Amino acid sequence: MRNIRLLIQYDGTRYSGWQSQEHTEQTIQGKLTRVLERMLGESIELQGSGRTDAGVHAAGQVANFHTNAMISCEEMQNMINQYLPKDIAVLKAEEVEGRFHSRLHAIRKTYIYRIWNSSIPNVFERRYLYQVKESLDIERMKRTAGLLCGTHDFRAFCANKRLKKSTVRTLEQIKIEQRGEELSLTFTGNGFLYHMVRILTGTLLEVGMGKREPKEMLRILESKEREQAGVMAPALGLCLLSVEYSKEDSI
Amino acid sequence: MRNIRLLIQYDGTRYSGWQSQEHTEQTIQGKLTRVLERMLGESIELQGSGRTDAGVHAAGQVANFHTNAMISCEEMQNMINQYLPKDIAVLKAEEVEGRFHSRLHAIRKTYIYRIWNSSIPNVFERRYLYQVKESLDIERMKRTAGLLCGTHDFRAFCANKRLKKSTVRTLEQIKIEQRGEELSLTFTGNGFLYHMVRILTGTLLEVGMGKREPKEMLRILESKEREQAGVMAPALGLCLLSVEYSKEDSI
Numbered sequence: 323m324r325n326i327r328l329l330i331q332y333d334g335t336r337y338s339g340w341q342s343q344e345h346t347e348q349t350i351q352g353k354l355t356r357v358l359e360r361m362l363g364e365s366i367e368l369q370g371s372g373r374t375d376a377g378v379h380a381a382g383q384v385a386n387f388h389t390n391a392m393i394s395c396e397e398m399q400n401m402i403n404q405y406l407p408k409d410i411a412v413l414k415a416e417e418v419e420g421r422f423h424s425r426l427h428a429i430r431k432t433y434i435y436r437i438w439n440s441s442i443p444n445v446f447e448r449r450y451l452y453q454v455k456e457s458l459d460i461e462r463m464k465r466t467a468g469l470l471c472g473t474h475d476f477r478a479f480c481a482n483k484r485l486k487k488s489t490v491r492t493l494e495q496i497k498i499e500q501r502g503e504e505l506s507l508t509f510t511g512n513g514f515l516y517h518m519v520r521i522l523t524g525t526l527l528e529v530g531m532g533k534r535e536p537k538e539m540l541r542i543l544e545s546k547e548r549e550q551a552g553v554m555a556p557a558l559g560l561c562l563l564s565v566e567y568s569k570e571d572s573i
Numbered sequence: 574m575r576n577i578r579l580l581i582q583y584d585g586t587r588y589s590g591w592q593s594q595e596h597t598e599q600t601i602q603g604k605l606t607r608v609l610e611r612m613l614g615e616s617i618e619l620q621g622s623g624r625t626d627a628g629v630h631a632a633g634q635v636a637n638f639h640t641n642a643m644i645s646c647e648e649m650q651n652m653i654n655q656y657l658p659k660d661i662a663v664l665k666a667e668e669v670e671g672r673f674h675s676r677l678h679a680i681r682k683t684y685i686y687r688i689w690n691s692s693i694p695n696v697f698e699r700r701y702l703y704q705v706k707e708s709l710d711i712e713r714m715k716r717t718a719g720l721l722c723g724t725h726d727f728r729a730f731c732a733n734k735r736l737k738k739s740t741v742r743t744l745e746q747i748k749i750e751q752r753g754e755e756l757s758l759t760f761t762g763n764g765f766l767y768h769m770v771r772i773l774t775g776t777l778l779e780v781g782m783g784k785r786e787p788k789e790m791l792r793i794l795e796s797k798e799r800e801q802a803g804v805m806a807p808a809l810g811l812c813l814l815s816v817e818y819s820k821e822d823s824i
Contacts, residue, residue, distance in 0.1 A: 403694055411694045
């Protein structure tokens with residue numbers, strides 16, 4: 323069987339996430355699977371690099387599936403984009419090694435959280451920006467971000483209470499950039515826990531507003547208690563930018 | 574009475590234009606007027622710099638109205654943005670001279686038409702970009718744009734058949750820029766006829782696709798017949814960028 327890898331972009335506004343528990347809901351994975359199955363005439367199992375929450379976007383989600391169909395990748399991509407709704411697009415379709423697995427082989431992910439720091443709403447990008455009216459101390463946020471990077475047990479920044487697996491992750495970088503009224507927080511790491519980026523962002527925003535001290539971060543990490551961290555930032559500002567694979571699997 | 578000028582931004586997707594003939598329709602002018610009247614407790618007449626068609630956007634529409642209310646401009650702006658839907662925002666509210674008229678005193682307008690020249694749809698800006706899959710000869714389009722600039726009778730590029738007023742306008746510049754897969758056409762002039770920018774864009778696209786010769790432009794202008802020009806490009810790619818006023822009225 324052929325193994326096909328897709329590079330996918332979506333505006334998550336209308337969806338209840340990449341994959342959801344309830345089958346009645348509208349999901350990105352569901353939409354893509356239905357279009358692919360109708361196109362290929364066989365049932366497929368589309369494996370994403372990971373879930374994205376309801377309302378979260380992706381500029382570079384990766385997924386793969388196995389098929390017996392002989393259609394070329396280029397033709398497949400054109401057809402699928404024709405049938406998909408306008409808020410989902412396949413940027414690339416390619417045949418990869420049979421053993422490639424989009425979730426298990428991912429070695430690094432990058433998320434961006436975009437904030438519109440102004441009292442005036444942003445009309446054109448309102449679906450992708452979280453508006454924060456309060457003024458923010460960006461330098462203070464940058465200092466705090468430095469304290470969060472590294473290999474830590476991020477349990478305090480995770481919404482899932484019944485975690486059996488390890489909650490240790492390596493957060494390589496949090497890049498904070500300001501361009502006009504837009505502030506972006508780019509998170510790169512080897513893996514992220516459930517809601518981790520949004521809770522980190524909410525906590526960093528509280529530091530930026532002066533509601534928390536930078537030094538609290540170490541205490542929060544050590545506590546391993548969700549209640550110690552800040553509020554979760556809303557989904558709409560979050561976007562999965564890219565998923566990286568080892569050299570032989572590189573996209 | 575005070576004369577208040579507003580700088581307005583909107584995503585025109587959901588609206589039947591700035592102002593429409595039928596009162597049952599949803600218009601930007603109508604939305605703003607209702608919010609202002611409820612806020613000020615008096616009826617007002619909101620005068621826009623000009624109409625925009627159904628589905629057309631604005632990054633810098635200008636409008637003014639007269640009021641007896643004593644509320645400060647800053648307070649007015651904050652309140653109105655709070656009550657407006659998320660696809661309309663007031664970027665600025667300021668008191669101007671009593672005689673200022675947003676339409677009659679406008680001396681120059683700039684529109685941008687944005688094209689996504691790719692076979693892969695643009696997910697995040699799909700509401701603001703017209704997707705053109707065919708390859709385009711940009712240099713040829715630029716040469717043709719030069720032939721259209723200047724003071725001409727633009728009747729052939731106007732959709733309104735029962736024109737009594739002059740259809741002579743001065744088109745100062747058509748700037749064509751390519752950035753990656755995005756192509757933008759920026760039109761600056763002292764005034765634009767009904768559908769003029771969209772018909773100019775459609776005609777320039779036909780030149781870019783090789784369906785028309787650049788030299789045809791002079792014949793089309795001379796013919797003064799709508800049928801001679803190209804098809805009208807769709808509304809979604811068009812945005813009113815700015816309206817300029819003489820120095821004493823400058824915004």
